[in-house]
Amino acid sequence: MSSANLTREETALRAQQVSVSTIAVDLDLTGAPNPDVTGFPTTTTLTFTATTDQTWIDFIGESVLSVTLNGHDQPVVWDGARISVAGLTADNILTIKAVGTYSRSGEGMHRYVDPADGATYLYTQYEPADSRRVMACFEQPDMKARYSFTVSAPAGWQVLSNGAALSITEFTTGTESAEMASGAVAGTTADPTAQGATGPGVTAQRVEFAETLPLSSYITCVCAGPYHRVDAVWTGQEPAVALGVLCRASLAEHLDADEIIEVTQHGLDFFTAHFGFEYPWGKYDQIFVPEYNLGAMENPGLVTFTEAYVFRGASTSAQHEGRANTILHEMAHMWFGDLVTMKWWDDLWLKESFADYMGSHASVAATKFTDAWVTFANRRKAWAYQQDQLPTTHPIVANIPDLEAAKLNFDGITYAKGASVLKQLVAFVGEEAFFESARRYFARHAYGNTTLDDLLTVLTEVSGKDVHAWSRAWLETTGMSTLTLSVSGDDVTISQDVARPHSLQVGLYGWQDDALVAQSLVPVTITESDTTVTIPGAGDAALVVLNEGDWTYAKARLDEAGIAAVSAGLSTIQSPLSRALVWSSLWNAVRDAQLGADTYLTIVSKHAVNESNIALQSGVLANAFYAIEHYAPISVRDDLRAAWLDTTWDALWQAEAGSDAQLAWARAVGEVASVRSDRSADLQALLNGDAKPPSGLTLDTDLRWHWLSSLIAVGAVEGSAADSELERDNTGSGRTAYVHATACVPTVEVRGEDWHRAWEDTSLSNEHLSAVISGFTSGNSETFTSPYADEYFERILAAWQTRSIEIARRLVVGLFPSADETDRAGAWLDANSDAPGALRRLVIEQRDHALRAARARSATHA
Structure with a gap:
């Protein structure tokens, strides 16, 4: 096993033997603007x-330059991941001087140069274990310390960390005082500026930050660069909390800071009131950063977000709702995760499940986005259902033996399933008992580390219910229940294939003036494999919906009568949450080979155009295209593509001018246009200005790139067309879109270049690698990708061993040969039983997706 892959057992032993109190980190980032400078001096002093x-x-x-223990120099014993230290006493002060590496993978200290203006931007991203790429540390969540950061950077930059800046001192590089200020080691390089500033005489700044409260290493953070900043304040507690919203300068015109600040203020009001614990981290900065691997990260006092939440062009209300949800998710972490942290990654759910639940709950309770549970029911739970049906599914409270396993545990089980069962927990113990338990949990364990039992203890105290039995049924088992129903008169029998306790509701619908109208709603508790309840009117109902209100976590099937009813009237159901549950049921039936892709497309084509909830509509349109490409037999796929292109094109022109629906249909047109060329001439005319777009539709940069890439993928335009588009949009996003578009050219030569570039070009950033991969697999790609299937399995182990886990994961998942008719994946798994568990997990999952698609195709009429 690589020494970089820390195990649960060895870190537990280290935590028993070592107790850390403070960690002081001094970083010299003055050389960051120089592209020839690959690393930065980093000095860490640990007291323990x-x-x-x-x-x-x-x-x-x-490199590691020196190790000093209790004032005495020690030999440098470093294997590339671990610095071994001997001669410890009861009390120790350890100073390590080293050189970190600027990253292009989004791990550690990521460096980005904005093509729009040439400016350099830095940010850190650590979870679960990449703070060791920036500072020497104890890289495990249960060894909390008070951190003091000092950062040297070019003058004029914004420099941020978890704490507030205490002092800012300007200095000139290349002088003795600069060397002392930066913490550099004299004589360690031939060129004294090689790891420092861009040259002597450059003005720089040294920023000293306030010492933090106790933190785990993975949630410390440093950002630096000429970021644009908007300031505000939250006055909900004393002293008032300073708020900041930041992004790259070239994106400043697109930053709708007012809405972000409004959501932030409402969220802080809500959480401090309901958690009974004041916001503890002083300030609250939120920064949107480029080439980010996640949606966001909950660094206390300095939350980092993907720039995808800075909307350059037209955006739907669903996109704004999604951003608000993420803001509130990360804010919940200030308590669940930052204030109280899991002891080891087995209990990752102790923060992620709660934050996922709270993101939706607080959106509904505290903001204008009151349909957040609708999106959760239809899209977030779809992620959980998919993950929970894989062979690699695991309990919410997982077995995580090492860091590689932890990295892959940020999945649909830990987030979405965990949040789903917490919704069931709230129904079980009551909302007030749930929040009272949270208040006691924070008060009892503030700044400490916890396990499952710590939470169950307070839940039991407050609710008086057998929460341990609930935990065994929901948190400590795998899989999900599939609920089916049969109706005989007014008797409704609910069956479940995996017996669990469910508190749910049954809704009855009838026809009224060609609309499906809710008639009654009955709460039901089921614990057995079969439960029969008498519901007046059930025998005459046109539609019976299990789990109305989405209380529980289960796949709820429609019976034959229900499918017939929603086929005729789905879009007439008034409640968006009820429609979400029906759409979810239909999609699960397609994935499970219970409903053909062709039947699903028929229902979507009839009702999606009338779907008034944009989050539901966008999700359904994405599912429709996915069903065609993965769940439809090849013999009918092209006919379904043609029909779907007609549907999306007509809906685009019929949609209300300037509406969210119009934008959603425009994006859907772009998707199907990447595999069917019938409308290529029309799209090209719109892009060239030779035809007018539908009234109200803005052909912004994002939509233009989307349509152009599709035209290139089907060979309707040359790849060189992307050159002129890049001149129009020579920004960071434009550069990434250009990489994707030029990789879409449908020729053997270009796709071969894509293949080798993905595996072999280590200069590609994380986002550009994904752009190359998505180009390689775009359009009717099987002709181009199938010749590389054997080579894929020859390459993946070496890639896993030599590339960072983030880059390796993108390669293994993105380039998997999904049309694996000879089951090469199965053969590889048999032959590589000793391969790293995390790599095997990815291959097992991709193989299962391919097998599921094959089963689903059997349910479609060929």
């Missing part, structure tokens, strides 16, 4: 007690 005479410190970087 020990009951052992030796331990190790985690660090991954270019």
